[in-house]
Amino acid sequence: MKIIYTAEALATGEGRNGHARTSDGKLDVNLAIPTEMGGNGEGTNPEQLFAAGYAACFHSALQMVARQEGADVSDSAVGARVGIGPTDAGGFALAVTLEVSLPNLTHDTALELTEKAHQVCPYSNATRGNIDVVLAVAED
Known part of the structure; x- marks a missing residue:
């Protein structure tokens, strides 16, 4: 790289x-x-900083894949919820929910673009296999 x-x-x-x-x-x-x-x-706290960074990075990835597909993502937004809790091994782990709003697209198209963004977003690539990440697409 x-x-x-x-x-x-x-x-x-x-x-x-x-x-x-x-x-x-x-x-x-x-x-x-x-x-x-x-x-x-x-x-x-670190979880708030991580949430803000992940939301912004994922939103950029979403806009990039949308441009490639010619999709209208005006008025879009991405929210991130980052949770922290103890593991059975005695340490702590994170869990993330990304909430995507694409009001100008059908739900199926929004889901497709969200999945594509999840494949290119650097935060998603860094967390894949390490942190549970849930993708939630709003029903606009």
Whole structure:
């Protein structure tokens, strides 16, 4: 693979209760454990950052495959829900649901494009076989 871009970020402090910043300073956030996990929730968390990144990346992949197919994806949106929970082995794992809205397409066409985007999205390719990912296409 020929790398065309590399993002850099540094996390400091106490991990989930710390700080994260990209090398260019465009992302600069305080981190906090969510209240649901016993924290104070007064900052963002890795799952929120992952959800935002996956949603944006998948939306770009969806727009790319739609352009190739000549499909109208204006007014489209992708939401991501990222859950975290304990595994039987004693660690933690993630689960993702991607919610795709393509209001200008039939449900079958929207499903087809969503599946194609799932094959080309870098986040989907990175998580495939490692994280449960559910694709949900809205009935518009």
